[in-house]
Amino acid sequence: MFRILPFLILEVQLYLIRAFFTVEVPQLRYIAEYGSNITMECRFPVDGQLNLKDLSVSWAQKELEEQKSKEVYTLQKGEEDLKSQHSDFKGRATLLRDKLNLGSSVLQITNVKLTDKGSYLCLIDYRGADYKYVTLEVKASYARINVQKISEPEEEELILTCQSEGFPLAEVFWKNEKNLIVNESVNTTYTLTTDGLYNISSMLTFKPNTSENYSCTFWNKELNAETSYIFTLAQKSVSHVGRQSLILFIIPTCVIAVILISALIIFLKRKSLSKLHAKKDNKRKYPWLHKEDHRDLTPQTQDLIMANVKDSSDCTEV
Incomplete structure (x- = not known):
């Protein structure tokens, strides 16, 4: 006690x-x-x-x-x-x-x-x-997704790959642009790194007969978090090629048209200057024809007078 x-x-x-x-x-x-x-x-x-x-x-x-x-x-x-x-x-x-x-x-x-x-x-x-x-x-969220796109011409197939590291182990889902899950031709594997992270790699293999887009999503259930990457697989269509060819045709045509129009404008300006110089020469040679008392004459009458003057001048010179 x-x-x-x-x-x-x-x-x-x-x-x-x-x-x-x-x-x-x-x-x-x-x-x-x-x-x-x-x-x-x-x-x-x-x-x-x-x-x-x-x-x-x-x-x-x-x-x-x-x-x-x-x-x-x-x-x-x-x-x-x-x-x-x-x-x-x-x-x-x-x-x-x-x-x-x-x-x-x-x-x-x-x-x-x-x-x-x-x-x-x-x-x-x-x-x-x-x-x-x-x-x-x-x-460790799967924040960074490394992607790869490989084309197999012989098999006419396209291989899309998504790879990321994180913890805990995540699930990988593939979806098309209609937000439908793609299960066929999907291969997902994982390994453990020296730091204890899960290195997950997932591949989707398919035949690209359309320009449909696909996405891979890493879903971490325990953390209630997801990370996604969208592959854009838009291909050149026939209409796109036609538009490209049309553009290649229109550009040279426009350049040629600009050159021709510029040449025509220069030619018309030169012709107009030549007429102006000729008119000034006539004023100097026949000043009486431009006096005020002949201003009421019509252009046809003035041209007839000019023709007679020239004929008389030619005769005088003979």
Whole structure:
């Protein structure tokens, strides 16, 4: 009886200490994109100005599939202690120390990997001790789709290929431009990369007898997300070729027409200038014919007078 009493007293003391010192988490679940950065937080009471030498912080990871824990980051009595840090987090996990004065322990993990997923323990020891768990989920959306288009002239077939990497495993759907799923002649395979990503490749083989368009879609059921790529297979039709030939005929014809019209305009201008010069010469030779008393004569009468004048002038010269 008396041997059990000290243990009971110790349990009561620990309970009272924990009741006054409580660690809280503003968020229980975090979701990070593969290759991005993530920060996770737990909060503790400071009660005035923080005495860093009295503070110890420990972050540890427990993977969902395993029971073993990995040390992520440790701050021991205000000093960073990375001796026991797991190799998976070296150079990637750190504590934002400027947040500690606010009573906030913020763990930052850069270049998130799939192996980072799991449950994380945040343990705070500062004039009392308490801990909380948060969960980190990692997703890798099939954001980038690599495509390829291969023509097989001998088989009169066309092969369309879509390839992408992501996590978790996604389904691939092929659709035509009528939004109907195409199941025939589709071959989809996948492999696992060294990073744990799924490398999915899907091929559609068909005979392109029309200009119909096709699309491939990567559907990630667990993330409720999809990524698509549309293949444009529009071919040149006979009408298109006819229009192209017509354009090739019209352009040279228009150029020739412009040249001929320009030449005609130049010719008419020159002819008009020649007539004007001839008229001026007549005025100089026969000024009396342009006096005011002959202005009422008709052009025919003036031409007849001019002809007689020329005949008389020719006779005189003889």
